[in-house]
Amino acid sequence: MNNERKIYGVAALFTKPDDIINAASKVANDGYSKWDVNTPYPLHGMDNAMKLKPSKIGFITLFMGLCGAASALMLAYFTNSIDFPLVIGGKQFFALPAYIPIAFELTVLFATVSTVVAMLIIFFKFPANNHVLHDTPYMKKVSLDRYGIVIESADPKFEQSKVEELLRSFGPESVEIIYHKEEVKFPIFEPKFISFLILTAIVVSAGTYITLNKLMFMVPFNWMMYQDKVMPQSRTELFEDERGMRQPVEGTVAKGFIPYTYIGIDEPQEYLSNPLLPSIDNLKLGEKKYLTYCSPCHGNFGDGDSRLKGQFPNPPTIHSQRIRSFDDGRLYHIITIGKNIMPSYAAQISREERWAIVNYIRVLQKAKNATTSELEMIIKETGTNVAN
Amino acid sequence: MSVDYTIEPPVVHGRLSIAQIEEMVVKPLDTKPDKKFYIAITISGTFLMIGAVLLLITFYYGIGMWGNNQPVGWAFGIVNFVFWIGIGHAGTLISAILFLLRQKWRTGIARFAEAMTIFAVMCAGIFPIIHTGRPWLAGYLMPYPNQHGIWVNFTSPLVWDVFAVSTYLTVSLIFWYTGLIPDFATLRDRTTSKVKKTIYSIFSLGWRHSHRHWQHYEKTYTLLAGFATPLVLSVHTIVSFDFAVSILPGWHTTILPPYFVAGAIFSGFAMVVTVLVFVRKIFDLQQIITLDHLDKMNKVILATSMMVGLAYGTEFFIAWYSGVAVEQFAFLNRAFGPYTWAYWIMVTCNVLFPQLFWFKKIRRSIPMMMVIVILVNIGMWFERFVIIVVSLHRDFLPSSWGMFIPTLYDVGILIGSFGLFFTLVILFTKALPVISISEIKAVSDGAQPSYHGGENHE
Secondary structure (H helix, E strand, O other): OOOOOOEEEEEEEEOOHHHHHHHHHHHHHOOOOOEEEEOOOOOOOHHHHOOOOOOOHHHHHHHHHHHHHHHHHHHHHHHHHHHOOOOOOOOOOOOHHHHHHHHHHHHHHHHHHHHHHHHHHHHOOOOOOOOOOOOOHHHHHHHHOOEEEEEEOOOOOOOHHHHHHHHHOOOOOEEEEEEOOOOOOOOOOOHHHHHHHHHHHHHHHHHHHHHHHOHHHOOOOOOOOOOOOOOOOOEOOOOOOOEOOOOOOOOOOOOOOOOOOOOOOOOHHHOOOOOOOOOHHHHHHHHHHHHHHHHHHHOOOOOOOOOOOOOOOOOOOOOOHHHHOOOHHHHHHHHHHOEOOEOOOOOOOOHHHHHHHHHHHHHHHHHHOOOHHHHHHHHHHHOOOOOO | OOOOOOOOOOOOOOOOOHHHHHHHHHHHHHOOOOHHHHHHHHHHHHHHHHHHHHHHHHHHHOHHHOOOEOOEOOOHHHHHHHHHHHHHHHHHHHHHHHHHOOOHHHHHHHHHHHHHHHHHHHHHHHHHHHHOOOHHHHHHHOOOOOOOOOOOOOOOHHHHHHHHHHHHHHHHHHHHHHHHHHHHHHHHHHOOOHHHHHHHHHHHOOOOOEHHHHHHHHHHHHHHHHHHHHHHHHHHHHHHHHHHOOOOOOOOOOOHHHHHHHHHHHHHHHHHHHHHHHHHHHOOOOOOOOHHHHHHHHHHHHHHHHHHHHHHHHHHHHHHHHOOHHHHHHHHHHHHOOOHHHHHHHHHHHHHHHHHHHOHHHHOOHHHHHHHHHHHHHHHHHHHHHHHHHHHHOOOOHHHOOOOOOOHHHHHHHHHHHHHHHHHHHHHHHHOOOOOHHHHHHOOOOOOOOOOOOOOOO
16 A cells, blocks of 8 residues: 555635635735635636636537538538429529528527537546545535635645645645545456456347347338238138139220221231321331331241340241232231231230331331332332442 | 505515524425325326326327317417416516516515426426427427438517527526525535435535636626526516417417417416415525515516506407408407407406505505406416417307317316416425525625625624
8 A cells, every 4th residue: 555645735725705706815815826616606706816718619600500501501402402493482493591490599599508518528527536535535525615725736736835835834634645646447358347248248139130120120100101901912721713803704895996807817908907097107107116026036027036145936037928928918917917026016006007017017018028120110210229 | 554655665674594494495495294295296296297197198099088179270289388387477576677677575575486497397398298299309499410300480470489498408407406506515515415415516516616717606696687588588578479470360469479478477466476375384484585576566466467458458448440341340259249248257367456566555465466367367378378379269250260168177187287386386396495595695684795894793
């Protein structure tokens, strides 16, 4: 045990406010710098007696208040004028009068919070629960109804005997010497601490697990979503086919839809004739639909050169003599119900579009198999030279 | 009963020493709660539970449980919100405005009034959130970058409200805590219990009554009061904008902001008096919360009552003077329509009864003031009911008129909010000093230096 404890300072207690003011002004005049007065409440005139400079905390309030106003206005400007401009109530994108309430509130919020935080942390260096003065009889008395003054040993002018003499000259109730506390060690590997750590780890990990895996996926109030009724795509025991939805009665015809009655007939051309004229608009429509739906397998020009690189067997060319001899109705029939491996395209391509494709197929067939005399006619009509 | 108003009465009666004052204030914290405490907390806790159960049922089935329906979409939820926010305003007024005006008598009641502010704002904050019907989506009220790519509407009074109320709660809490720091230090130094000492040490942050700290502390406190003063005025102004910015007859008036602020102070003071009368009796604080305090508060109630009365009259005058038919109808409908009883309850309780405070005897009589302030509380609740529900139930189109009938859930949740408020107040009286110890010491007799030289002064 070290008997020579370090002195923190010398303290004196007074019972009357006038005495402490007197003591403080004398100590200040004597040129001490590291000393303090502790009183249970602020005393009028103590600032002058201690020769304290006016508090500068107001500058922080001013600066942060202006920051609050600026950030409110900038947030409103960014959101309502740049990121998501929206005309509301016929106001401008930057409606300054409407932003003033929020600018004011944020000014107050920033200013007050930062003032208090700055006071506690920057000015007072809090939290400071391990300060030497805590738990001394001196502290307990100034906390109640005594007025104390303490001159620290860290002061350059500090000499224990001289300071004691000075303080006694003010007629205090008592003078005491305050020593530094012995350093308290907190061993880390104490069983209590270790078990506390383990417990914290368990609680935190369990909490995290439950939050992330259970709580986050809890759907509140979902009984609008799940109701006691059979939904179209769901399975049910109610019907024999276990489908939630009912199939239409056989022979049902959809509104505005004439059924295609030639399924199963090989050559319906005698009933089907092309209703579309090979006008430019129709041919353009046919080209577009041909390139979309037909060209992946049949090739851009109908040569049967599939782009699918053998994933499906290539279809035959449409330029063969056999296919060229097909009627429009037969080509339409093939697109509608399919042939061999080719499926029906009735679902994807409307009737009019199918006829337009047929017309376009005719154009392709003509273009690939034109005779010399036909080419000459075109040159004559248009005045251009195909060879150029 | 002779009171001389020409001299300033001492803030603390009975020439108590500083140590005696501290003893008196701290006593409820050091003693075990008695029977009265348990009875009080049982009653308020029962109210709180009623509200909580009905609120849970509301959450489970949705706000269809309430009486709100077209055309009255805003009813008890918003009425209670405005009512509680108004209650809160008295606390900030006492702690900030009276501080700036150097009214020493505020010290006896400021801490308590501030606490009531915080509890009232908590009660108020519940209502708009449950009123949305989906309280778990309340976060949408804040502007934050989100997946939807949209922002809140900064030109909307409802968004102003969110900012105003949350700022008000934060600033009130900080103001309150700043005032509590020296008291926590005092409690830390006087307690003998190790657990209590640890708790008080944590909250005192190591305050050591240093005058180098007091200097900044006083400056900060003044700055906070300076900010809280315009803040309290702005909060109820913005609450009134929720109505004034709309085009509904009865709401669309420029008088609403000052009228709301006056009403808030009025109702808040009434609530503070209601609670203080009990607290000073139960905790034997009659020497610190004196009859002089209550007398002064009743004068404020009288003054604000007449302001509110003036506003009622002005509204009628402007409705007539504007020459707008729907506006005139809205006010005639208030006074003589289907909700005429609500209007006349409001006028009687808010304007007529407080006039009794002109008499000194009534101002200083505890039973009489209890009756009047409770009537004021009722009247002020009905004022918000009249403004909100009665304006909504009959607007421009007679074909869409309707009536609002509150359900059990509406009433139960209102009772629950009172339960929450009083439970918090009761717990506060046992957990923290209800009077600021350092402030009340500073204004007691002989606490400040006399500058007579310090000799022979008594």
